[in-house]
Amino acid sequence: MTQDTAYWRAKAASLSFDGRAYIDGAYCDAADGATFASTSPIDGRKLADVAACGAADVDRAVRAARRAFEAGVWSGLAPRERKARLLRLAALIDAHREELALLETLDMGKPIRDALAFDVPETARCYAWYAEAIDKIYDEIAPTGPDALATITREALGVVAAVVPWNYPLMMAAWKVAPALAAGNSVILKPAEQASLSAIRLAALAEEAGIPAGVFSVVPGMGAQAGQALGLHPDVDCIAFTGSTATGKRFMEYSGQSNLKRVWLECGGKSPHIVFEDCPDLDRAALAAALGIFSNQGEVCIAGSRLYVQDGIYDAFMAKVAAHAAALQPGDPLDPATAMGAMVDERQMRGVLARIEAGAAEGARLRLGGRQALGASGGYYIEPTIFDCADQGNSLVREEIFGPVLAAQRFATEDDAVRLANDSVYGLGAGLWTANLSRAHRLSRRLRAGLVWVNCYADGDITVPFGGVKQSGFGRDKSLHALDKYSDLKTTWISLTV
Known part of the structure; x- marks a missing residue:
């Protein structure tokens, strides 16, 4: 530009x-x-x-x-x-x-x-x-x-x-x-x-x-x-x-x-983003984790708002994510250098700030952000926000916030990761990072989501279907399959004996 x-x-x-x-x-x-x-x-x-x-x-x-x-x-x-x-x-x-x-x-x-x-x-x-x-x-x-x-x-x-x-x-x-x-x-x-x-x-x-x-x-x-x-x-x-x-x-x-x-x-969605210790590129995964929740101010149905990181790399990885998030501070949306803009309206901003306050009151530990930004502008901005959440029952983990708020948790084993990821009423997207091809195939099948990304997040184009399962809905946008939603099938049986 x-x-x-x-x-x-x-x-x-x-x-x-x-x-x-x-x-x-x-x-x-x-x-x-x-x-x-x-x-x-x-x-x-x-x-x-x-x-x-x-x-x-x-x-x-x-x-x-x-x-x-x-x-x-x-x-x-x-x-x-x-x-x-x-x-x-x-x-x-x-x-x-x-x-x-x-x-x-x-x-x-x-x-x-x-x-x-x-x-x-x-x-x-x-x-x-x-x-x-x-x-x-x-x-x-x-x-x-x-x-x-x-x-x-x-x-x-x-x-x-x-x-x-x-x-x-x-x-x-x-x-x-x-x-x-x-x-x-x-x-x-x-x-x-x-x-x-x-x-x-x-x-x-x-x-x-x-x-x-x-x-x-x-x-x-x-x-x-x-x-x-x-x-x-x-x-x-x-x-x-x-x-x-x-x-x-x-x-x-x-x-x-x-x-x-x-x-x-x-x-809606509350998509899990899973990072294993054998992740092939931690820096790339950390950037994807940050962009996966803070792009478009977190106002994205497939936002990777639940981050699950394996024990052995949790501290080092979260430090990388926080560094990327800190560089994504909101700014003037008319400035081509701005990577994160304004929340859509004051009601949305106030709602997200209330969710941040509630999650902290429930015991989540604030690692970054959590406040309104650029208040003098007259607009509606929130800092990129990261919580460490030990409790899967915290509202930051359970509820769709639709804002720049990331809830991060540790996990120990592959089964733990699947259990935590699937423990949601939503089932839109899911991401996982691993160098193990067999694990990638196993988890892609086990994760209850309409979209699964391996060693990337939110990638795709018009050629592939977009949609979820459970209370994320049904039917698919994009791809040729979308035409099925807007068409009826008619059977015409013609006798050739007359």
Whole structure:
């Protein structure tokens, strides 16, 4: 990145914000005129008033989505045509990468260097990947006798609602919107109220790319209004959700109370990161352990928030982790040198600080951090924080904090490591470091997680599935498997005897 802080501050000062909903091919206010304030966590200043959509707005978006789906303006296009338009959308995202990255940083607080180098490129890559994939997916012919022909075809579901979180607003939306659109569905995106501005801007780019009216809508608003309305709407065929486990359970209830719509959940995590004495590179593992929890301010569902280190290397390894963490102090997110930005809002910051205080009161020993930082900025920052936790029952070990807080523990044997790692209601990610290939294979199978990393942490790309087990949810984002969530299988049996 060649731009400096002055460049990004000037660009931020010149940026305009649109807080309106996008429904049926046009930007609009909420039906009742309600709004909520979008506030930057960098300094607490107000960015824009955002439309607070309610049931009436959701119903309008659903009716437009259904009308477009039935008319075939998108669902009826040949896959190669959907591909061409989605590729145009990917190119437009790339062309507007600085603007979109800045919206992410101002609205959510992540460092501009991360938004520009990772979030926006990965978003564009996701749309391009599903665009390229969709005209290469073949249907099937079943093995029958000579008197029948049986086909198995994939058909779009209809109306898909994507309810996404605030920690990676554009990228998490792309993981759902891109495969759902590629499969031929109409999609309604409900961004998190804490970070809606980039999703609203995306709608204009989708229109410019040739996505027809009604096929893609954005309905910002509060979860209790817009999110619930989508969950209960009888003409929504599928909810794809990423967020807290508690909210995911509510969407399951909404499905049962309405039309038994499909619900695909990617929920919370409390991922274990295990380091054995035979770790092939302790320095690299220590850096991965620090980045695994402190990147994106710890606001990551797969954050390696539980660190288990074998007895013989615990003290030396934790000293290395602490040294890396100390170098990751929060700073101005508009400074390209900043590696750790602001918490998304004051409520999140206060909640994390309360969890830190509670964990210490329960007996955890504070090794590093634990305090609010940059208080004079008006923003919401927390120091990278490390605890030594002897008690597996400590709330720092049990509960998802969603902040820059690491709970570290010792273990003695391989069985101890597995027992501790699996002792959680969550099952999203897990990491392990070992030079023993047999151990790596054994533990990869024994760890109850949807994602396991060996001698790395949080690596991967769009080609592999992302999702968890237990109360981390079910269903998978990314890879070709994501298309299964947004398609129905239809069997057609044709008698050849007539």
